[in-house]
Amino acid sequence: MAGRWLLFISSYSPLFALTAIRLEAGMLRNVLYCLxxxxxxxxxxxxxxxxxIExxxxxxxxxxxxxxxxxxxxATYLVPFLTVSKPTTRDVIAYALFLGLVGVIYVRxxxxxxxxxxxxxxxxxxxxxxxxxxxxxxxxRKPPDGSAPVPVRLVLPGLGVILPDR
Structure with a gap:
């Protein structure tokens, strides 16, 4: 499950950066850049x-x-364009709840x-x-062919990687 949440956060990294760019300076902007x-x-x-990993x-x-x-x-990438540049506390709470809801849907x-x-x-x-x-x-890089075994590196439970040859 940790792998799925990691993919969620990495997937929305560009969204966090885009939203931070749209906001005026402040703690929320810094939090989004950190995310x-x-x-x-x-x-x-x-x-x-x-x-x-072998x-x-x-x-x-x-x-x-x-x-x-x-x-x-x-569709979730519309968020930065629907945000206000100086959000109120209620706006921030709404964004946080939206992000939580999207996270649960994304991961499941x-x-x-x-x-x-x-x-x-x-x-x-x-x-x-x-x-x-x-x-x-x-x-x-490409889908594994079901007819032959492929070298998979299990990074986290439920998350594997096939790396290109060096």
């Missing part, structure tokens, strides 16, 4: 950890590209597969499953 940096650093940590050969029977969920995800739905930072580095997110195994979110 943007935290999300980017979290995804960088996933890749850094993946390079240090890959294990895995074969998958189900491979789904989660990029098809982009339309629903992009297929939207987890949409992540602009992952795409920025030319990777994709796939929902995969081994025969008789638990579902796994897989970060890879």
């Amino acid at each position: 943007a940096g935290l999300g980017a650093a979290g995804l960088a940590a996933v890749f850094a950890a993946a390079w240090r 890959p294990r050969e895995r074969s998958f029977v189900i491979v789904e590209d989660r990029g098809t969920d982009v339309a629903g995800y992009l 739905s297929t939207l987890i597969g949409v992540n602009p930072l992952v795409y920025l580095f030319r990777f994709h997110l796939f929902a995969v499953r081994e025969a008789g195994g638990a579902p796994l979110l897989l970060i890879a």
Whole structure:
């Protein structure tokens, strides 16, 4: 579950930065910049950890590209353009509740597969499953071919990475 929340924060890093740019200076703006940096650093940590983990050969029977969920995800990117530059306490509470609600939906739905930072580095997110195994979110450049095992580095429970050759 930690991997899903990490993907959520990293996925919305650009949104946090865009919203912070629209706000006047203040604590909320600083918090949003910190969240943007935290999300980017979290995804960088996933890749850094993946390079240090020994890959294990895995074969998958189900491979789904989660990029098809982009339309629903992009609707949340309207937030920076609907915010006010000097939010009141009630505005901040509403934004926080909205973010919490979006987070729960994102983590529990297929939207987890949409992540602009992952795409920025030319990777994709796939929902995969081994025969008789638990579902796994897989970060890879291309979908794994179900006919041959692939070297997967399990970074967090439920989150694997296939890295390109060095």
